[in-house]
Amino acid sequence: MKAAVVTFPGSNCDRDLAVALEQAGADVTRVWHKDDSLPEGIDLVGVPGGFSFGDYLRCGAIAAQSPIAVALRAHAARGGYVLGICNGFQVLTELGLLPGALMRNTGLTFLCKPTTLKVATADSAFTAGYDKGQQISIPVAHHDGNYQITADGLAQLQDQDRIAFTYAPAVNGSVQDIAGVLSENRRVLGMMPHPERAVDPVTGGTDGAALFRGLVDALAHA
Numbered sequence: 001m002k003a004a005v006v007t008f009p010g011s012n013c014d015r016d017l018a019v020a021l022e023q024a025g026a027d028v029t030r031v032w033h034k035d036d037s038l039p040e041g042i043d044l045v046g047v048p049g050g051f052s053f054g055d056y057l058r059c060g061a062i063a064a065q066s067p068i069a070v071a072l073r074a075h076a077a078r079g080g081y082v083l084g085i086c087n088g089f090q091v092l093t094e095l096g097l098l099p100g101a102l103m104r105n106t107g108l109t110f111l112c113k114p115t116t117l118k119v120a121t122a123d124s125a126f127t128a129g130y131d132k133g134q135q136i137s138i139p140v141a142h143h144d145g146n147y148q149i150t151a152d153g154l155a156q157l158q159d160q161d162r163i164a165f166t167y168a169p170a171v172n173g174s175v176q177d178i179a180g181v182l183s184e185n186r187r188v189l190g191m192m193p194h195p196e197r198a199v200d201p202v203t204g205g206t207d208g209a210a211l212f213r214g215l216v217d218a219l220a221h222a
Contacts (some may be wrong), residue, residue: 001026001219003044006072008033008052008063013196017048017085020196024212025220033066038075043219045075049086049141049194059102059144060090069095081125081219082188086142089180089190098181098190099157100149106173110143114204115193117179118168121161124182125222126189129214135168136207138193145192147174147181157181164189 003026007014018028021044029039033052038045052063063069076082076097084092092098105111114137119130130136149157154175157163164180171177172192180191195208 001043001216002029002039002041003027003046004029004031004038004042005046005048006031006033006068007048008050008066010052010054011048011050011087013049013085013194016194016196017046020199020208020212021046021216023199024209024216026212026216031068033063033068036067036071038068038071042075042080044081044083044215045072047072047082047084047088047091048196049088052087052091055087055144058094060087060092060094063087063091064094073097076183076188079185079187081215083126083215084188084190085194085196086145086192089192090144092188092190097188098183099153100147100181102144102192103146103148104144105142105146111145111172112139112141114139115171116168117165117193120163120166121182123161124164124186124189125215125218126182126211127164127214128218129210137198137205138195138208139197139204140171140193142172142192145172145174147178147192149175160184162186165191165193
């Protein structure tokens, strides 16, 4: 399985994401935001966490205007897989690849701590390594992770089983405690918590490793 990890000015989890994918068996290429194309044969594009362009203007909005964004949209449009984590999730909403928006956390505080997530669906390549209802420990590190969506949009997510993860208990004010959502074709996932920071016991846990192993295995046999 071939993956590309995009780096923007201010990205700080791009290497972590690349390492997590490599440990799961992926062949990873690093891509700069000013590149106007993706490498040939890419199965997955990873959009990492961090503070792209300093988060100065609506988190992810400037990154969504980078040259690589055109190739990223085209990759998703032809059915390619995309994983956006934290700021990467924000970028995907700004690109229109996922519905909703990420707002300031309730209490207007930066959160950096381990959180408990509930796996809301196992029906995706991203969550296939877990059981539905399973609880896992994944760290968060965000100031703007409060996921909001219209009532109609929420109903669609619920009816189509597109909520991937929820916080258990609530963390940042997200509607229905949503921590991650899937696209309509289930090939794009955005999530605020950082599974790439939970793949090695040295860094505090390995509950994120199953996401990368399951994803690599699913794409390798697709």
